[in-house]
Amino acid sequence: MENSNNHFDKKYRLAQKKQVFLEAFENNMCHVSKSCRSASISRQCYYDWRGQDKEFNSNCDDVEFGLIDLAENQLLTNIKKGKEASLFFYLCNKLPNKWRNIQRIEHTGKEGAAIELSDIRTKLISKLDSITPTEET
Numbered sequence: 001m002e003n004s005n006n007h008f009d010k011k012y013r014l015a016q017k018k019q020v021f022l023e024a025f026e027n028n029m030c031h032v033s034k035s036c037r038s039a040s041i042s043r044q045c046y047y048d049w050r051g052q053d054k055e056f057n058s059n060c061d062d063v064e065f066g067l068i069d070l071a072e073n074q075l076l077t078n079i080k081k082g083k084e085a086s087l088f089f090y091l092c093n094k095l096p097n098k099w100r101n102i103q104r105i106e107h108t109g110k111e112g113a114a115i116e117l118s119d120i121r122t123k124l125i126s127k128l129d130s131i132t133p134t135e136e137t
Helices: 002-027 032-039 043-052 054-080 084-094 117-131
Strands: none
Touching: 002 032, 002 043, 002 054, 032 043, 043 054, 054 084
């Protein structure tokens, strides 16, 4: 009978440890290292639990989705306040075909004409000649 009580105690302590981690995970905004330190477990322990315990993994996912909800709500609050960076971020991600963050740089020669590469080559060789030491005879 003592053996089954010992097994029950271990399972209970493990469940408590996981609960402590989940609370720390939420309080630390899903920062794994900080949460592990708060719960006195290693990062490897956290990853082992995520891989081996479906319920724990699902609970961690729930905490992460809660943080995403918080971030989305803050983004919408910022949009309502007219914060341009939030507006731009939202539009670029919701309407990528219309709102793109693309920069184009066009290089042309004098008065919009094509750049003559032979001119650049000549100038480059001249510049190299001016900085390259000459051999003394």
